[in-house]
Amino acid sequence: MPNITDYIIDTSYIKQVIENLKNIYNINGYIIDSEGNVVKDIVLMPDDLPTDNLFKGFYQFEFIEDIGWLMCASPDEIAISNADWFIKSSITAINLLLQRKLKIQQMSKEIIELSEQINFLFNLAKKVTGVKKLHEFCEISLTDIAKKIEADSGFIIVKDSQNNEDIVIPYNLSADEVINIKNQEMFNLALKKKEAILSKLDNGISAIVSPINIKDGIIGFMAFFRKQDKRFFTAYEKKLVSIIDNSITATIETLRLYDSLKELYLNTVKALAAAIDAKDPYTHGHSFRVAKYSMAIAKKMGFEKDTIADIEIAGYMHDIGKIDILDPILNKSGKLTDKEYEEIQKYPHITYKILEPIKLPDNIVLPASQHHEKINGTGYPYGLTAEEMHEFAKIIAVADVFDALTSDRIYRPAMTIEKALTIIVDGINKEFDGKVVAALIEVIRDVDSINELENIRRDLKFSDIQILNKFLEAITEKLMLPNL
């Protein structure tokens, strides 16, 4: 309930009026609040309270109804009528002061709100600069907006720009809950109105839904919810969500495009790898598997996510130089002549020459072109040593040989995993890096990794999983010996 004490901050003028009433007219002036109580901060003396045997006059403040009165009390019957002109003049001044105070309070609130909006946008913009993933960008934005408007949960849902599939980023909700909520009527309403709406879920929960609007149309929604026992969202909070939504839409849209282009890039590289593998029926799927094995090994070795994305591309591209090796050499079933062997050993350098002008990162170009190097310096085409080889080249080297050994070849059938690993373990410190080999064995032992590599597992030739597991245990123990 509005009260005069909320608006009288500077009491100097009112005190002066009350003093003048006392000194000039022998009138005691009191400010009475909307509940009929004397405002004690403004009386002249602490114990100066009106008594009943006095003549009284009440002058209401014309500002907000029931905000309070100036009560004038005097033992002198005509004192108040003598002072009437002065009291009215003072009341006019007080009314104007109160009105301006109210205006100032309203404006202060508006300034705080506007400043908060700008600060929020400013801070969010700072926070998301450099974020390259749509998911991460949306997660940061969701969490910050939810905190700002005190929402308990929410989500962003946007259509993938390539496949038109929904990308769901939930905040304190499961993906199923999002889909369930997304089907409720208010989303159709927001779609129709093309602007943020305040609404309620079917179970009465307060909700804000804001469509994500690009030039071509609505590509998704941003939604926030507040628990049933809490107050409803306000129009101000809806407006705030709408402003933020609008401000981040450009970045959402760009990140969507960026994601699609990344996918396109990966698909292109995969398709070309598949085409190169298809030159030889015996290497069908080889680059794909080498990429997957390499990623799994790198993950086990603790490399970061971004780095693992690079090793994936290096895996797909590691045989790309074969494009320019003549098919008769590549597909020869008998033993290669020395000249042919020399020719074929050029191909990792051709890989380098193909990839180099693309300006791909070293993390891709070097591993792809160095995967036939050996850590003792006897590999080809450059004869690099362990120190000179790129870390990822050592990974691709192991993944490449493992896949080659466990696949059929024109001159021999596929080996069992046990046989292949035995050969690879024998190559530690000669051809292969022991840490990489250990990681490969861990990958094969690890059920989770194997599930990730599901497509590949089908190709693995092993008659008896138990036998394999015992073998893997034994080989792991052997790897732990200090001489390795």
Next chain:
Amino acid sequence: MPNITDYIIDTSYIKQVIENLKNIYNINGYIIDSEGNVVKDIVLMPDDLPTDNLFKGFYQFEFIEDIGWLMCASPDEIAISNADWFIKSSITAINLLLQRKLKIQQMSKEIIELSEQINFLFNLAKKVTGVKKLHEFCEISLTDIAKKIEADSGFIIVKDSQNNEDIVIPYNLSADEVINIKNQEMFNLALKKKEAILSKLDNGISAIVSPINIKDGIIGFMAFFRKQDKRFFTAYEKKLVSIIDNSITATIETLRLYDSLKELYLNTVKALAAAIDAKDPYTHGHSFRVAKYSMAIAKKMGFEKDTIADIEIAGYMHDIGKIDILDPILNKSGKLTDKEYEEIQKYPHITYKILEPIKLPDNIVLPASQHHEKINGTGYPYGLTAEEMHEFAKIIAVADVFDALTSDRIYRPAMTIEKALTIIVDGINKEFDGKVVAALIEVIRDVDSINELENIRRDLKFSDIQILNKFLEAITEKLMLPNL
């Protein structure tokens, strides 16, 4: 100069005070402004002006120095001293009212500024949503900010994320002017302070420089300038630029990444095309030239920029299916057997099978895989008719044959442009689309196009440009005949 009339909007209270002075104390009250003039709007009667034979008292408004006075004048010597308590009380009220009015004015200004900032960000965000190019995004932003802060010129300069080269987007400046300005000291200062600064160019022009700050460091600057005869930029304008700069940095950064990835994609496709061309010494550079010819033809035919980017990629990829054709057939110098010919005719379909899973747009996949179709339906591998062929396939078909004819082959030397065009023109309405052939001839006749195709022109075999030009004129005339 501040004046009481700027702050007294509501005159009711002051008028009441002046009335009371007259009625109760026989005093004429006048409001005197800071220049000593009576504020006529507030006098009681239009011709009521103070005369010299009166006793006077002056009460200054304690608010901003020299804002004005309340002058009290009376023929009665003691009237003013009698009214002194009332006058002082009224002056207190007026002072408070003026202060609150000032506060309200300041706050209004602040609200307007904040609202303008939010509106600006809101509108700019709306405008740039869907913009996929860094240049375009920066141009729109520059123009809008310059208008907002009344700058006459400016620029954005950002480092390319791949090559670290400067990307310059000028506004009302030449690229040289930007480089010259960019070397001035204030940019080092902004780099050091890591925030927007107000400064002057060496020639005294007012400038705002705001660094573009991402997590990894400063990647560029945004700068604005105002002509010498205009007022300097204000701290508020600097702050505004800084807020906008910060808000759009995330999008600038994402677009930089997107641009780099696009370049990477194009480079990858080019590199692979080059690798495929290199399988055969006679097709070296073929895909590159077909891409360029196709783009030039498409441009002449009036296709849009985005579309031309697609045809470029289709050009690079049109022979990608050759990966899976065995080299002995591809490089056979003698006549192919029927079986070999059948085999080689499969390759555009292999191109389709390689590109299809990449989910590239139809604008790329279809032209790449249909470029050996003929408009009369006698082409391979599908035997499509003119209606069934993709528009761009008709372009690549012409570009492909033109390049093949004007290049050396194992079984014949390169033909002259005249010979090649004669053959192609003969194929109109059988193999080739007349509009496409006409566009190719226009491209060759057009000096600008030829400059764009500079790399290619070197390869073109023609002994005498004049003879060629005459030939081109003649063939163009022939093409204009109604029977074609």
